[in-house]
Amino acid sequence: MAEEPARTRGGDDLYGLLAEFDTVDKLMHAARAVRDAGYRRWDTYSPFPVHGIEGAMGLRDTRLPWLVLAGGLAGCGGGLLMQWWMNAKNYPFVIAGKPLFSLPANIPVAFELTILLASISAVAGIFILNDLPRYYHPTFRSERFRRVTTDRFFVCVEAADPKFDVAGTEKLLRSLGATQVERLES
Amino acid sequence: MTDIALDPRALDNSGDDPTRRSPLVVGGNDFSTVTEKVCGILETPRPPKAWYVAFAISAAFTGVLGAMVTYLIATGVGVWGVMIPVAWGYAIINFVFWVGIGHAGTLISAILFLFRQRWRTAINRFAEAMTIFAVICAGLFPGIHVGRAWFAYWMFPIPNQMNMWPNFRSPLLWDVFAVSTYFTVSLMFWYVGLIPDLATVRDRATSRVRQVIYGLLSLGWRGSSRHWQHYERAYLILAALATPLVLSVHSVVSFDFAVAIVPGWHSTIFPPYFVAGAIFSGFAMVVTLAVPARAFFGLEDLITVRHLENMNRIILATGMMVGYAYATEFFIAWYSGSMYEGFTFINRATGPYAWAYWTMVSCNVIAPQVFWFKKARTTPWIMFIAAIFVNIGMWFERFVIVVSSLSRDYLPTAWGYYRPTIVDILTLAGSFGLFFTLFLLFIRYVPMIAMAELKGVMPAAHPHREEREDEGKEHVRRPAMEEA
Numbered sequence: 001m002a003e004e005p006a007r008t009r010g011g012d013d014l015y016g017l018l019a020e021f022d023t024v025d026k027l028m029h030a031a032r033a034v035r036d037a038g039y040r041r042w043d044t045y046s047p048f049p050v051h052g053i054e055g056a057m058g059l060r061d062t063r064l065p066w067l068v069l070a071g072g073l074a075g076c077g078g079g080l081l082m083q084w085w086m087n088a089k090n091y092p093f094v095i096a097g098k099p100l101f102s103l104p105a106n107i108p109v110a111f112e113l114t115i116l117l118a119s120i121s122a123v124a125g126i127f128i129l130n131d132l133p134r135y136y137h138p139t140f141r142s143e144r145f146r147r148v149t150t151d152r153f154f155v156c157v158e159a160a161d162p163k164f165d166v167a168g169t170e171k172l173l174r175s176l177g178a179t180q181v182e183r184l185e186s
Numbered sequence: 187m188t189d190i191a192l193d194p195r196a197l198d199n200s201g202d203d204p205t206r207r208s209p210l211v212v213g214g215n216d217f218s219t220v221t222e223k224v225c226g227i228l229e230t231p232r233p234p235k236a237w238y239v240a241f242a243i244s245a246a247f248t249g250v251l252g253a254m255v256t257y258l259i260a261t262g263v264g265v266w267g268v269m270i271p272v273a274w275g276y277a278i279i280n281f282v283f284w285v286g287i288g289h290a291g292t293l294i295s296a297i298l299f300l301f302r303q304r305w306r307t308a309i310n311r312f313a314e315a316m317t318i319f320a321v322i323c324a325g326l327f328p329g330i331h332v333g334r335a336w337f338a339y340w341m342f343p344i345p346n347q348m349n350m351w352p353n354f355r356s357p358l359l360w361d362v363f364a365v366s367t368y369f370t371v372s373l374m375f376w377y378v379g380l381i382p383d384l385a386t387v388r389d390r391a392t393s394r395v396r397q398v399i400y401g402l403l404s405l406g407w408r409g410s411s412r413h414w415q416h417y418e419r420a421y422l423i424l425a426a427l428a429t430p431l432v433l434s435v436h437s438v439v440s441f442d443f444a445v446a447i448v449p450g451w452h453s454t455i456f457p458p459y460f461v462a463g464a465i466f467s468g469f470a471m472v473v474t475l476a477v478p479a480r481a482f483f484g485l486e487d488l489i490t491v492r493h494l495e496n497m498n499r500i501i502l503a504t505g506m507m508v509g510y511a512y513a514t515e516f517f518i519a520w521y522s523g524s525m526y527e528g529f530t531f532i533n534r535a536t537g538p539y540a541w542a543y544w545t546m547v548s549c550n551v552i553a554p555q556v557f558w559f560k561k562a563r564t565t566p567w568i569m570f571i572a573a574i575f576v577n578i579g580m581w582f583e584r585f586v587i588v589v590s591s592l593s594r595d596y597l598p599t600a601w602g603y604y605r606p607t608i609v610d611i612l613t614l615a616g617s618f619g620l621f622f623t624l625f626l627l628f629i630r631y632v633p634m635i636a637m638a639e640l641k642g643v644m645p646a647a648h649p650h651r652e653e654r655e656d657e658g659k660e661h662v663r664r665p666a667m668e669e670a
Contacts, residue, residue: 028649031411047217047386048642049414052649057411062419068427086343086351095355108360108438112367115431119371122420122427123378130413133405140408148409149386149638151217 015138015186016042016158017169018145019178024050027153030176031056034155037172041161045139045154064125071121072114079113080106138184156184210305210643212487217641220488224383224635225390227483233630234482241626247619254613255326259335265609272592272604277331279584280614282439283467284324284621285365286460286580288372289432290468291317295375296428299421305496307639308489311383312479312628313472314376319624320471321369323617328361357441364438371431375424378417381407382638436464443587450530450591453518459511463580466504466550469497470576477570479629488635491564498563501576505554508583512547526596538603539590542582549579 021027024046031044035058044053054061087093088100098105126132139145139156148154155178157169166183173181211220227233258265268275291313298306329338341362343352352359384404391397407413437457444456473494480489519531534543553575556562562569589604628634641647 024647024649044411045409046411046414047409048382048638048647049418050411050647050649053411054415059412059415062416064416064419065423068420068423082343083354087354091349091351093351093353095353098355105355108357108434108441109354109363111434112360112363112431115427115434116367116370119374119424119427122423123374126378126413126417126420127405129416130410132407132413133402135401135406137406137408140406145408146389149382149389149407150221151641 013185014159014166015184016156016160016164017166017173018139018142018182018184019155019157019173019176020144020180020182021153021155021177022179024153026177027155028053028056030155030173030178033172033176034157038163039157039161040163041158043156045145045148045156047149047151047153050153062129064122064129067121067125067128068118071124072118075113075115075117076110078117079110082113083109138186141184142182144180144182159186209645210308210490210492211640212490215487215644216646217644220635220637220640220644221386221390223485223488224633224637225387227629228387228631228633229390236482237626237630240622244619244622244626247616248623249616249619250612251616251620254609254616255330257609258330258613263331263333265607267604267606267610269602269604271595271600271602272589274588274592275604276606276610276614277327278442279581279588280617281324281327281331282460282584282588283581284320284327284617285368285439286436286464286467286584287320287471288317288324288368288468289436289461289464290472291315291320292368292372292375292428292432293465293468294472295379296425296432299425300429303496304643305493307636307643308493309472309476309497310639311376311379311632311636312475312625312634313468314372314379315625315628315632315634316468316471316475317372318369318376319621319628320468321365321372322624323621325365325369326617326620328365357438357445360438361442364435368431368435371424371428375428378421378424379636379639380632381405381417382409383633383636385409386637387633433461436460448591448595449524449526450515450534450587453515455511455514455518459508459515462504462507462511463550463583466501466508467576467580469501469504470573470580473497473501473569473573474577475625477566477573479634481566483629483634485635488640494566494569495560495563498557498569498572501573502554502557505550505557505576509547509551512551530591530594533594534586534590537590537594539586539593542586543590546579546582546586549575550583553579 019030021030027044027046027050031053034042035056044050044057046053083106084101092100094100139148139154144152145154155173155176157164157173159166163169170181215223266275266277268277291310294306294313295310295317299310328341329335332338332341340346341352341359352362381404384400385407388397388400388404391400437460440456440460443451444453446452476489476494476497480486516531519527522528534540553572556568556572562572593602593604595601
């Protein structure tokens, strides 16, 4: 990117442009417009999940359920294997002449471990796919952005986006009804 | 506050008119006033005086619990009233009672979420907190009742000096897995729900200490839509996993009894009967906690009369199921033709523990009948009293099941009468102290209403139709869901 003039990219320390919106409708409208303008490296922010924003932003569906499936299968298989190995193989445990390993008696523990590992995978999925915890992010530099967890909506277009252009992008965001547009340092 | 909030009719959103959806948040609130109200509770330098009084009392009882547990471990289980034939006493009764309390929290947070019962959002946070604290109280008892508490780790499949593993074919071991999974999943579910709200507290924090603590806990959450996408899916999956889990937990607890051949325990009705009882007692505890909490902290606009009424309806319905189970037990005892079963149930109602049996029936079957009346369902003090009765009744239900069956076994020569000692009683009282201490700390330091979720069910959170054009199938199914 070195050959591009610094003017359009807005300087090396520019992370992106942060635009503030005051209603869900304006955010949805803006998301759709930014998507249609062909931007790739951008995000929207809201105090609660806005329904339909994935479509408006053109996001792919999440792969998180696959992680959960893997966790659940590991829990179930691992649970059965553990019970078989501990009670039938490593230390055969004769209780009232019952079989050393039989599915009905070993289902409850396998079931609980399925749920446990699937749930842990779901939570781990949030951490991994969202890259959390992350205690520094350029948006945190903005005073105004603190209201994102209360009642304000934001669109942030990154300077690293190939289509980014300080003046042009700012003009687009303003035309979408942004109440404020500010430059974020990285 | 606008004048709408002062109009008593605006506060009553419990109407049953099907042509009109009742609002979930009343009193003219918007996104920022919801945040103000909920965060205000933890941001005031001083909580109400009542909080200090309640905290002092609870903490004192927690101290009593610590003393009793220390005395027990230092001396031995002989300090309890358990004695053959009644070798299971307060410890198991309290365990079943507290695990049962927890079930309402998961029902509200997971099952009602799957059923798209959006009214749950105002009460799910503290119902989940209640679940966690109740399971902590429950988990204490199996740990201390084993006699040599320092060997409690033998319950888990951890290598030990005997080179032996636990017996995986025992319901008592299933319990270990069910309850520890339940606790872990409940805690994760609660924390995941908390992350966005902790970020709100972080963003509003004025002191460095609060910024750092809430900042660390909120993991750097910033409300990104890309994050929300994974988050919402994970939350839905956790709800779907917690639903069978919660049903399994009390079923497994009931196996502790049902698998034994003791008359009055060896019954296939136990799993559904225990689950219904658990939800019944749990909702009663939610009402017990919600009624004072909303009054002290001025949350009547968020935890509305409609929320309370819905919970009271669930109490009435599950109370009827429990009553039906009591009747079925008697019928089956007669119909089975087993003289031991028949005797056990006649003995429960007329024998030495008849006082406990009739306490149970009056509190669990008769008391909730007041909820047939709308006046009782919507008047806080009436529902509070009824809920206290249910709490007492459900504790006695476990007492009746555990003690009356064991004290009158097959052989009359082996009969006995169980009396708790003062240590038993103080340990029970102390477990309430622990529960309330944790709960009071929670309402002081953690947002007790799920703000992000509550904002999501407010009308202003939904894009208008023209802004939803290109959502495809989302667009078609949304109108039915969003106001539910």
